[in-house]
Amino acid sequence: MSRLRFLTAGESHGPALVGILDGMPAGVRLLVEHIARDLQRRKLGYGRGGRMKIEPELPRILAGVRHGVTMGTPLAIFIENADHAKAWATRMAVEPSDERGNEVSLPRPGHADLTGAIKFGHRDLRNSLERASARETATRVALAAAVRRALDELDVRVGSFVTSIGEAHATEPPAGLRDLFDEDADALALEADKSSVRALSPRDDEAFRVQIERAQQERDTVGGTFEVRVTGLPPGVGTYAQHDLRLDGLLARALASIPAIKAVELGDGFRNAELFGSKVHDPMDRKGGGIARPTNHAGGLEGGITNGEPLFVRGAMKPIATVPAALRSVDLSSGEADAAHVERSDTCAVPAAAVVGEAVVALAVAEELFAKLGGDSLAELQAALRLAWRRARLLEGHVYLCGLPGSGKSTVGPLLANLLGLPLIDLDARLEKSAGRSVPEIFSAEGEDGFRAREAAQVREISRGPRSVVALGGGAVTSRAIRHHVRRSGHLIWLRAPVDLCAGRAAAGRPLLAGDPVGKLAALASTREPLYARISDAQIDVEGLSPEQVARACAAAVRSLEAERAWR
Incomplete structure (x- = not known):
């Protein structure tokens, strides 16, 4: 089978977003509802802006599926931008137009407005900000939703929850959820979805909301951190044979590709850096039918390869770059100091970023898992998975x-x-x-x-x-x-x-x-x-x-x- 790969296209206020996924195995049951579920989850979160109320996020599958089952051919997904027809049809028209809208010449600190203009030679900064927008991640969430259907059939589950917003950090999760951390990450994520900030406990929900409300009162934005977990992965996914194929490197790259993600943690990486080795590395015990670990500080990865424990990674998101109380900038059209351009945006997008984190982790993990198992159909993957577990x-x-x-x-x-x-x-x-x-x-x-x-x-x-x-x-x-x-x-x-x-x-x-x-x-x-x-x-x-x-x-x-x- 070909390796899993994908491309996305589309601007934030353009007509639509499109994505193509190649390497999707045949025989996977896939409906529009499966894709819509995660697109709706991406809209979640206290502190989101008005854009999420405008976009219905109704995907269409254009290719790769027949009668609700994948065919093994490239999958094409289309997501219309409803806001385009309402307010941007001429300003973001594909055809030449005399109604181009006001030229954006005040770059926002922390955004790609200025760097995009330098790289591509744009005079109107809208040409930079439209594609650099996090709106693009909706396409990756949609493509990953398809991949997650295949992972589900292999009992590999991906989920996330928010671990901090601003200065508020998550406390210990409820005891009733602990088994889900090891056995079903998707079910854990659905528990987080019950919270307006995707927290796992009412106490954390309240603390996170306080941070967001404080930012709103001060006309500011706030960031935070989230954790993505993967359960059910067999040992042996990834490799140390080549540096660019280590799974931890691929995961770090995937998470860092999300707009505004400025730090990635593999397992308990940051905490591990403060401790002696005897407190960091996970001991091995002989229990039942094999080897058991009393701890999982490594996050399920050793030497760039999964070791059979749940895989977990964390991402740190900076505050949204569009600050309502605009920061200082320089007007490129006049060279004069002025307040930065302000676009409609969120106060806090960490809950949504966690869902995007699930998507990019699912795509990265699926690529390596499918490559390990081989095969062009779901049935072939399932047969190879049985062998992979036996070998483990x-x-x-x-x-x-x-x-x-x-x-x-x-x-x-x-x-x-x-x-x-x-x-x-x-x-x-x-x-x-x-x-x-x-x-x-x-x-x-x-x-x-x-x-x-x-x-x-x-x-x-x-x-x-x-x-x-x-x-x-x-x-x-x-x-x-x-x-x-x-x-x-x-x-x-x-x-x-x-x-x-x-x-x-x-x-x-x-x-x-x-x-x-x-x-x-x-x-x-x-x-x-x-x-x-x-x-x-x-x-x-x-x-x-x-x-x-x-x-x-x-x-x-x-x-x-x-x-x-x-x-x-």
């Missing part, structure tokens, strides 16, 4: 069993554990013991979401425990958190069985099968079996086999997978 397991790991209800996990589990000389953990039995209630009772009291949360908590703990055979519930791997821990800590074996066989075996009282076991199992199979196929390391067809034969086939599959390890 350098030590003996857990053995997880998945499959439809009635496929034989609870029956085969003890037999397999005996063959491998490992303890058995039946997830449903462990969950019932922990909750003091049966699975149907948990479903009745807490619903499926509550049950899945309990499953995830148990797998989180199991993955860090002694090597075991783990019989998962039939729907466990529908949880992104569980898939995250299973991939990191062991091999997943799918016991594949036809629906009619499972229906005859499934125990009565299963909440999701009540009323019509065969029909509901068929519905479950249609949604779950593609997932089992996508993430399992081995598949065992159980029809016509005794439990003992299935267990022996599973044991052989495990030994084959273990033989692939570099360290054995």
Whole structure:
């Protein structure tokens, strides 16, 4: 496949913004709504100016998608600038016009007005400021939204939140969000979106708003910092083989390309510079199915390569250059001192910059991940991802069993554990013991979401425990958190069985099968079996086999997978 690359074009008040993305894999479900979601998120933030109220941000996909699925050909996205038709049709017309508007000759300190005029020889500074505007980032957000659909299918998630505005710095996030930091960065970002300043706690929301209101009262602008996280990346993305291919260098370049970003931090880089090495580098422990880190000061990167921990980077945004109480400047038309030109702008754009940060990080990470995995279609990427995770397991790991209800996990589990000389953990039995209630009772009291949360908590703990055979519930791997821990800590074996066989075996009282076991199992199979196929390391067809034969086939599959390890 060709490497992921993109180009953008368009001016802030021109007719439209356009972007072309090359290297997008085929087979990814992509709708306009997916792109519009992130464009709307880019409009968020207390302290934004009037422009965001004008622009509806309604993208159009012009090429690369047919019937809602990418074709592997270049993707073209068009975003109309609504403000153009309302107020700028003649001043920013493509055709020659006698109504060019007032010539801008007073450069703003901190903007590209002056440097653009010097570089390109512009007399009217509008020719500089229109393209240098952060309006261009809407196109990158749109293109990245498409890439993020492919990343989602690989369980790689990108998200952000604001860590400071002005002199106010974020406090510790709520305990209920801590697991999202490691397991689902996109879900973490959606939590931040609930805040008007994309903060993770009400206390931080209030402190950040105070800083913005103070700037507004003083007719000034204010900057801040944000963090972008990536969860689900396999180890081995990036390289130290060439300096320009180190992933940390690519990420720094991507973030620094956002207008007004003046500093980039990789992991806890700035804090690390103040400490001794023994306090900085992340120790390694042997836990469960592999190596675990009690800390992540490196931000998921060592030697320019991902190490399997969540990746995180931070960006520092200076205050917007258009200060309402205009700064001193020099009128280029007369050479006289005067106040700088003032354009409509924001008081604070840090919350929006964080969303743009997600976009550029997603594009940078996707380029290197797709290059590592290879392939021209989503199916090829998914197959390569399974291999990448297997190669990352350098030590003996857990053995997880998945499959439809009635496929034989609870029956085969003890037999397999005996063959491998490992303890058995039946997830449903462990969950019932922990909750003091049966699975149907948990479903009745807490619903499926509550049950899945309990499953995830148990797998989180199991993955860090002694090597075991783990019989998962039939729907466990529908949880992104569980898939995250299973991939990191062991091999997943799918016991594949036809629906009619499972229906005859499934125990009565299963909440999701009540009323019509065969029909509901068929519905479950249609949604779950593609997932089992996508993430399992081995598949065992159980029809016509005794439990003992299935267990022996599973044991052989495990030994084959273990033989692939570099360290054995």
